[in-house]
Amino acid sequence: MKRTLIYLLIGILFGIIMFKSEAASWFRIYEMFKFEAFHMYGIIGTAVFLGVVTIALIKRFKIKSFYGEQVHFPPKQKSFARYAIGGILFGLGWALAGACPGPMFTLLGAGFLPIIIVIVASLLGTFVYGLLRDKLPH
Numbered sequence: 001m002k003r004t005l006i007y008l009l010i011g012i013l014f015g016i017i018m019f020k021s022e023a024a025s026w027f028r029i030y031e032m033f034k035f036e037a038f039h040m041y042g043i044i045g046t047a048v049f050l051g052v053v054t055i056a057l058i059k060r061f062k063i064k065s066f067y068g069e070q071v072h073f074p075p076k077q078k079s080f081a082r083y084a085i086g087g088i089l090f091g092l093g094w095a096l097a098g099a100c101p102g103p104m105f106t107l108l109g110a111g112f113l114p115i116i117i118v119i120v121a122s123l124l125g126t127f128v129y130g131l132l133r134d135k136l137p138h
Contacts, residue, residue: 003067015106024103024110033095081137093122 018024023043032040057063058071065071094100097118099107104122107115 006066011105012109014102015109018103018106019110024099024106026098029094029098029103079137093125097121 021043022028023040028037028040031037055073059073063071090100097104097115099115099118101122104115104119108119
């Protein structure tokens with residue numbers, strides 16, 4: 001129960017940051033895809049940089065999770081086709097919906113109810129991927 005509460009609070013904080021930074025704004029995402037503004041590239045670049053640095057620090061200093069568990073990073077399977085197909089599908093969905101997974105829930109929390117259609121479709125897509133995962137190229 002305590003973990004759930006912590007995750008909920010972190011999610012709420014993340015949603016507030018997404019909303020206040022305008023990372024959940026359809027107009028900001030549209031500007032990004034039209035290469036009209038640096039705003040979203042700055043947010044994404046900052047997130048990638050912080051992610052790389054944080055993972056490197058966790059690996060280097062063998063930092064444990066909040067619960068004392070050793071963090072394990074399984075080796076990634078290298079395949080251009082996997083990343084190309086996945087990236088294209090993700091990008092198309094992002095461009096069509098105007099939101100990727102983080103902002104979808106932020107928009108729902110902000111009261112934009114039509115995003116429920118996008119959330120249901122993304123959950124369905126995830127389910128279908130789970131069914132087809134073993135049949136896809138490695």
